[in-house]
Amino acid sequence: MPIRLDDRDAGFAAGFAALLSAKREVSEEVDRVAADIIADVREKGDAALIDYTSRFDALDLTPETLRVGEAEIDAAVAACSPELLAALETARERIEAYHRRQKPADSWVEDAAGVGAGWRWSAIEAVGLYVPGGTASYPSSVLMNAIPAKVAGVPRIVMVAPTPRGETNPLVLAAARLAGVDEVYRIGGAQAVAALAYGTAAIAPVAKIVGPGNAYVAAAKRRVFGQVGIDMIAGPSEVLVIADRSANPDWIAADLLAQAEHDVSAQSILMSDDAALAAEVEKAVAAQLATLPRAAIAGRSWQDFGAILLVADLEAAVPLVDRLAPEHLEIMTADPERLAGLIRNAGAIFLGGHTPEAIGDYVGGPNHVLPTARSARFSSGLGVGDFMKRTSLLKCGPAGLRVLASAATQLAEAEGLQAHGRSVTIRLNI
Ligand SMILES: NC(=O)c1ccc[n+]([C@@H]2O[C@H](COP(=O)([O-])OP(=O)(O)OC[C@H]3O[C@@H](n4cnc5c(N)ncnc54)[C@H](O)[C@@H]3O)[C@@H](O)[C@H]2O)c1
Ligand SMILES: N[C@H](CO)Cc1c[nH]c[nH+]1
Ligand SMILES: [Zn+2]
Structure with a gap:
């Protein structure tokens, strides 16, 4: 049963506080496992990568097969249908056009004292892109990670992605080729993060690691921060839909399940001022779940972390949204822009009933690598600036x-x- 709360009930404050503090990912156990894996990779290098890949991804590798060769990438591109490659190209064009607008400008000003001061942006020398691949594969995340790195001018772009049982989605490799990734390794989890941070015989270290992943990946990124830069904590997906009577309950249910199907630790929340709408959405979720191939994952996420919040008035709900700081916020109300203007904390906002979050996942243009676990209070989605640094100049x-x-x-x-x-x-x- 998803959590149900009503801001007119006496127990609302306590229930909402419990929702905010519910642990979906970084348990001490996950953190301990990530720490052990990192220590092992630092000590044993490629041998540890090979061992963990065999254990977690059921794939036997050698130091020579850690890296995906160019011939394999050629074959993967050839295996994709022209229609799929065209869809990928549409996504690439739109994502690149959006990210080009983010490129920051250098500045130099000589002031009245005759002193010159300014700054200069330069690309980070080598970055590691984490592309998830445990329970689903993510060609779209290849583009979302690599395109802003390319726009920033990063000279060495390294990608890691697990390939459980050695099954590689050819579109992941085609996306890497299309986006200009320089090196691809078939490893994932905390071990891949450790290899990127500290290097092994087969993999030269990078200066910064970006990209989304499950709880192990997020915990490992937290742990290697300092040795390398990281972008943010982009862990299990989240959506908060805020809707009034004007919204379509079937569309809302579909959007809640679209995030729930990512991970059993994903979180989907509905906030509404209309109890009848909320009841219809709940019914629609149950009906649509029955037809989803990933119903086991989506159903567990909805049961364990789903929530329906009833509020007396949507405007008064704005501080609740800011406290939740969701990765994705969908606003399906009569005047979505007005409500959006009041909200401070959200990774990305989707305005109106015809903007499903999934469009943003693939082809909208903005980046889908976004802060989760309430970190949208202090961080932003991945962008060109994450692949650059600013040096100040004075004369x-x-x-x-x-x-x-x-x-x-x-x-x-x-x-x-x-x-x-x-x-x-x-x-x-x-
Ligand atoms: N926030 C974002 O921007 C964003 C974008 C896309 C995907 N996501 C999230 O990325 C995640 C993808 O997760 P995934 O699992 O499919 O792929 P993943 O690549 O993140 O994780 C798979 C790896 O986890 C490790 N692992 C699994 N079980 C382990 C265990 N018991 N002990 C140690 N390591 C273990 C293994 O090394 C495995 O290779 C989902 O949570 C999804 O919601 C987030
Ligand atoms: N919704 C995910 C971010 O939380 C991104 C994604 C990729 N593919 C499908 N969805
Ligand atoms: Zn998604």
Whole structure:
């Protein structure tokens, strides 16, 4: 049974707090397992990768077969139908056009003191893309990870993706080729994250790891942060649908199940001011579940983490949405833009009944790698900026230095740092 709460009930505050703190992913056990795997990969390198891939993905590899060869990628492209490759190309074009708009600009200004100051953006030298592949394969996630990296100008783009039982979805490899990925390795989980962070004999380390994955992947990314950069915590998928009487209950049910089918730890929530609509949605979820091939996964997610929140008034529900900070927020109300304008915390917002979140997963243009587990309070979806860093630039001539010297030396003195002050004044005596 999904959780049911009504903000007019006495127990609502406690029930909502319990919903917020429900642990869907990082349990201490998952974190401990990820830590052990990382330590093992650091110690034993490729041998540990081979061992874990055999254990978790039922695939026997050698140091030579960890990497997917160019001939295998050629064969995968050839195995995809022209229609599917055309769909992939449509997605690529739209995702690239959207991300080109994100490219940040350098800046340089010479101020009244004659001092020049600015910044310069440069691409990160090597990035690792995690593409999930445990219970489903994600060609779309290849594009969402690789295209912004390419737009940013990253010179070395490395992709890892598990291939359970050695079954590779050819479209994953075709997407890697289309998006310009440089190296592909058939490994996943915490072991792949560790290999990217610390390197092994077969895999040179990268400077940053991005991309979504299950709880083990998310825990490993948290653990290697510092050794490498990471984008965010993009764990099991989430959707919050906020709907009024104008919405179609069958469409809402379909969207709730679209996220639930990702993972037993996924979370789908409906928030509405209309109890009759909520009841219709619940009925529609049950009916549609019966016809889904991934009903076992979606059903468990809905039973364990699904929720229906009734609110007296949608506007007053805005602070609740901000506290949940969902990965995806769908607004199916008479005036979605107005409600969207009031919301601060959401990874991505989908406006109106004709914008199913799945369009954003594949071809909308915006990135589908988004912050989960309430991290949309402080982070954003993957973008070009995640693959770049900003270096500041400063230039004083003799006149500019003279203008700023007095303030700088006074501040140095106040901090008790005499060498700092002297490094300024020594230049004034010439
Ligand atoms: N937030 C986002 O942007 C976004 C986008 C796409 C997918 N997702 C999420 O990505 C996830 C994909 O998960 P998945 O499982 O299909 O693929 P995955 O590639 O993330 O995980 C598979 C790997 O997990 C490891 N693993 C599995 N069980 C383990 C165990 N008991 N101990 C140690 N390691 C273990 C294995 O190494 C395996 O290769 C889903 O949760 C989905 O919701 C999120
Ligand atoms: N909804 C996922 C992000 O939570 C992304 C995805 C890829 N393919 C299908 N869906
Ligand atoms: Zn999805």
